[in-house]
Amino acid sequence: MLTRPVRGLLTVLCTAAVLGAxxxxxxxxxxxxxxxGRDGGPGLGDTYFPxxxxxxxxxxxxxxxxxxxxxxxxxxxxTVIRARATERLTRFYLDLVxxxxxxxxxxxxxxxxxxxxxxxxxxxxxxxxGERMVVRVRYAGTPAERTIGGYTPWVTTRDGAxxxxxxxxxxxxxxxxxxxxxxxxxxxxxxxxxxxxVLGNGVLVGxxxxxxxxxxxxxxxxxxxxxxAFIAIGDFRVExxxxxxxxxxxxxxxxxxxxxxxxxxxxxxSTVRVTxxxxxxxxxxxxxxxxxxxxxxxxxxxxxxxxxxxxxPLYAAGFFxxxxxxxxxxxEMAHQWFGDAVAVRRWKHIWLSxxxxxxxxxxxxxxxxxxxxxxxxxxxxxxxxxASPFWNLTIGDPGPRRIFDNRVYVRGAMTAHALRTRIxxxxxxxxxxxxxxxxxxxxxxxxELRRLAERVSGEQLDGLFRAWLRTARKPxxxxxxxxxx
Numbered sequence: 161m162l163t164r165p166v167r168g169l170l171t172v173l174c175t176a177a178v179l180g181a182x183x184x185x186x187x188x189x190x191x192x193x194x195x196x197g198r199d200g201g202p203g204l205g206d207t208y209f210p211x212x213x214x215x216x217x218x219x220x221x222x223x224x225x226x227x228x229x230x231x232x233x234x235x236x237x238x239t240v241i242r243a244r245a246t247e248r249l250t251r252f253y254l255d256l257v258x259x260x261x262x263x264x265x266x267x268x269x270x271x272x273x274x275x276x277x278x279x280x281x282x283x284x285x286x287x288x289x290g291e292r293m294v295v296r297v298r299y300a301g302t303p304a305e306r307t308i309g310g311y312t313p314w315v316t317t318r319d320g321a322x323x324x325x326x327x328x329x330x331x332x333x334x335x336x337x338x339x340x341x342x343x344x345x346x347x348x349x350x351x352x353x354x355x356x357x358v359l360g361n362g363v364l365v366g367x368x369x370x371x372x373x374x375x376x377x378x379x380x381x382x383x384x385x386x387x388x389a390f391i392a393i394g395d396f397r398v399e400x401x402x403x404x405x406x407x408x409x410x411x412x413x414x415x416x417x418x419x420x421x422x423x424x425x426x427x428x429x430s431t432v433r434v435t436x437x438x439x440x441x442x443x444x445x446x447x448x449x450x451x452x453x454x455x456x457x458x459x460x461x462x463x464x465x466x467x468x469x470x471x472x473p474l475y476a477a478g479f480f481x482x483x484x485x486x487x488x489x490x491x492e493m494a495h496q497w498f499g500d501a502v503a504v505r506r507w508k509h510i511w512l513s514x515x516x517x518x519x520x521x522x523x524x525x526x527x528x529x530x531x532x533x534x535x536x537x538x539x540x541x542x543x544x545x546x547a548s549p550f551w552n553l554t555i556g557d558p559g560p561r562r563i564f565d566n567r568v569y570v571r572g573a574m575t576a577h578a579l580r581t582r583i584x585x586x587x588x589x590x591x592x593x594x595x596x597x598x599x600x601x602x603x604x605x606x607x608e609l610r611r612l613a614e615r616v617s618g619e620q621l622d623g624l625f626r627a628w629l630r631t632a633r634k635p636x637x638x639x640x641x642x643x644x645x
Contacts, residue, residue: 227350428451
């Protein structure tokens with residue numbers, strides 16, 4: 161995720177994190193603690209957002225079928241979740257803010273209750289630990305009207321709507337285990353007016369015209385975090401094809417000003433070129449298709465940023481108001497490696513995603529004739545005094561209200577460069593490639609990256625990671641800290 165392309169809106173960007181703090185206090189019904197051995201609980205133990213995700217089961221696949229009416233902004237849906245119980249479940253939780261109408265577990269009606277954010281399901285028979293279960297939920301509501309802490313991530317536009325947000329969006333359009341540490345494959349069916357296009361992740365399996373309404377079917381075979389699942393409904397011009405070995409889907413809203421549209425198209429069409437460059441640094445592209453979507457004018461909700469939705473990032477139109485913006489494409493496509501292919505195990509480790517994505521921007525700058533990564537690093541390190549507020553945040557544990565603080569992005573990138581300087585290019589890029597491509601569960605923490613870098617380089621790196629991630633002051637200019645080559 162990036163900050164907004166206009167000045168002074170970083171605080172607004174952090175609203176999603178503020179929402180998470182509000183959820184910790186008010187969203188969940190009374191429940192047993194996770195790990196009791198007989199029930200699931202509301203939350204996976206993430207200290208930043210205790211009610212995000214749910215314990216007691218792991219999801220394998222989501223089949224999401226929704227219909228959306230842009231006139232009324234009402235959404236109706238049925239989602240089938242295929243999961244495996246990790247505990248004996250007499251009840252379990254799903255994250256959902258729309259009102260559930262009916263719930264089934266393994267084909268049998270189940271009792272359920274619902275708080276502001278949690279759906280509590282009580283199957284007719286307990287699900288044994290290790291057994292698979294199929295959960296079907298019917299639900300409906302107006303996502304834009306469902307707020308927690310005065311906020312909704314659902315975005316409406318003049319011609320439709322966009323489901324987009326970090327650290328959460330899923331609960332506003334489908335029930336889920338809403339935490340990046342429980343990823344799954346997806347089939348998403350969206351029914352909308354035939355005058356509108358529907359964009360989603362992965363590949364378009366097909367469209368089923370039905371007169372005034374058309375159903376679009378998007379499929380993601382690779383595991384994906386729930387917040388990365390998106391839909392965009394609107395009046396789009398859509399380009400599809402294949403170039404440079406990559407199938408692509410690009411879409412830009414027709415209602416944007418002509419200059420903005422032209423700049424957006426130039427930027428999106430650079431995606432394959434950017435992806436090929438990133439693959440030369442981080443190893444093969446983790447997924448099949450690429451793409452990008454630029455929605456139209458926003459009428460409600462906050463969307464002034466870019467988000468790395470898996471295979472198909474979304475970009476606010478404001479990025480393209482004064483010219484092409486290929487740097488933001490480099491950032492969001494880098495997230496396909498860092499954040500999407502390898503998700504954070506807990507949200508406190510967000511620098512692993514944002515730092516490496518920002519560092520990829522620096523690499524792209526040098527590749528295209530701009531400042532090199534070492535120049536960008538030293539422009540910040542050499543010119544920002546120790547007393548600068550830039551240094552007074554512990555980016556390895558910034559707190560739930562600061563996970564999208566600009567310092568996490570920039571100092572995260574500086575941490576990556578410091579590691580590169582310390583262990584050398586060969587070991588640094590080997591570490592990064594193994595991090596993505598040899599990761600057994602597709603999740604990571606700062607400590608896991610440190611241990612991997614130590615195995616690759618043969619060096620002890622705790623001091624470097626402590627100086628850059630666990631200390632709220634400017635690292636000393638030493639070789640051990642990766643400042644001096």
